[in-house]
Amino acid sequence: MASNSSENGSHPKKPKLNHQQINEQTLISPSEIAAEFSHHDPTIARINNGSFGCCPSAVIAAQRRWQLLFLRQPDLFYFSLLRPGIDSSRRLLLPLINASRLDEISLVDNATTATAVVLQYVSRAFSERRFSPGDAAVMLHYAYGSVKKSVHAYVTRAGGHVIEVPLPFPVFDSGEIVREFRNALNLAKLENRRVRLAVIDHITSMPCVVLPVKELVKICREESVDQVFVDGAHAIGCLKIDMEEIGADFYTSNLHKWFFCPPSVAFLYCRKKERKEQEEGVEYDDVHHPVVSHEYGNGLPVESAWIGTRDYSSQLVVPEVLEFVSRFEGGIEGIMKRNHDKVIEIGEMLAKAWGTQLGCSPEMCASMVMVGLPTCLGIQSDDNVMKLRTHFREKFGVEVPIYFRPPKDGEIGCVTGYARISHQIYNTVDDYYKFRDAVNQLVQDGFTCAELYG
Template structure:
């Protein structure tokens, strides 16, 4: 595996120079908030300078065409028509946008899984409480042996009352990549709308939203695409767009224009804000795709290979068993640690070893998963160092417990 990683990318230290990450910190948490490369941040500063030099020209005359250009490049990257995409600041906003736009009837069921992201689950509960709906939770096992178990768990919870399913593409807590094509096909066959939380997917794996066929799909671009914070998208099937309204209703709601769809008019202007993160998406796509000779395909393959190698190194050091097959991972991976204080362990790793890595409380508040991310600037020896640090801290926990 080491040879494979070397062949895929021999220059991680050199590539680290594209980022402003603190060299004193072993940063293994790209998955939470991403990290924007310096050339992309420089591009954003140029956009901001243009915006402030002549604000009326920028907002009133130029912005619409600029957003169209950025959206066209994003559409090519995610396999969609640009008319079906709207820019939003993050995936959580997109989930709320869809759920709060749809009309439900009392007794309708909303389906999700036991691994859904907490913020999106909260949005689901808000709508359920408002309309008198029932939330059905499919228990997806973890550890897990095969992707078929995900399909079985979700399909097994469907009923004649199921209206919509909120499902992950890549699970934040466990790193699992759900078999999305099979899930969308099964749900669509049963006339259930699909709202896909793809927060981690863009830039982690290839996307073809048109072929996928999900009713609604959202993805963050500040994570694995490495755009500035505040850049995400919402995809809505063409025949559903009239029902989906932005969370903020503004001028587009009663615009007399007929040259653009109501969907486009409403989402492209929700009030004065800084749109430069959206305009930097093409720069981020181009830069990240230029870092390795094989472009985005090589980048995604390299990050996946590093995540697998890193997980294996941790398993060997900590005497753990991988909780899922390699094929169910992208560039995130987790391992279960002995129960304890998740935040205490995370804090100790940072304070004593200068390692930034999340210790996730899942499925209970005292359960602990260590979640590693693999981005092009990371190296295998960083995860070896993490394993040594965790082993020492767990040994201290045991000694402290025995000596109580």
């Protein structure tokens, strides 16, 4: 494929996403929102957007057009349409995340693939002796499960050492998180380990908490951590993200969770090294897609744009996503603010109804919130919460993930189960009333999780 001459150029003018001057008659109506998501199962209260996201019919139709273009004339699609289409999506993302260069952004399948890209880079550094045996990678205890397994698979097997940062939950002060993170870096110092990689969540998955990533990245710079990878799987479309402000070396976020793309697609940002870093031998450019194909060696954005015959359509519909969100007051920023405000209002309503509490302060939430479940439900293990989740789905028609928070030493009668509540534009208050009433029914019936094992 021909290279794109704009890869190293400055990014295009930022599109106006706040749309404050849109005439009210052009804004999407509640009935039109319902029509866009009419493919959702109407019997299910879907309050779990955080797991798999959602995609409106307008974007699904655009995806289908791309799929038919491929099926109609594959050679034309692959050799003439695919690369320009992916580049168009990348250009539109550039100002949304405030990255300085187009060649810093690649599109990959999901955040898990992006994690593999970064960790394979780190693993090669160990195998090529740029990193020494016993050098450390630091990650959060609440890192996403597949990310934790990837860190161990790539770093530990390459001779590195993994340090997990224990985080408090419930948590109402970001300072607690900062202190624990500093403690982990100090532990590495005490053990005479050089920290080569820090993996930091922007929004932890379970339990969900917005972390102070800018401050944590700043600490990493102060402590000479070589590489910082921010896993922002939930971030884009959920809260504002700014690559220049955050300052990480790598950042990934799924576009199919909160940004309305069909599954699955994520962007991976790889910061380009400065001249000083080049002189010091920092090898940021040795980053490759885990699937080696014809474009290997031409840079990650190009490698990722052709990894064999597959369905690329989810990577090609960013223009239609931006057209969709422009129909809402305030565009994507307006959607994010309304989702945040609504999920906090709903979370507080549920906590009051059950006599419990939220799992963190409102400013540490985005479009998801953790709400304590009544202690009388007898939640005592991870297996309990998986079975209880299935029970809510099958008996009450509610789809919601649940987190088990083990009691600390000496704790008696504490909340051990938290529901992760999401709010997205398709949700109505009846979805949450349905969940509230289901929990109240279980309490009224004297139900405990022990009954799920009958």
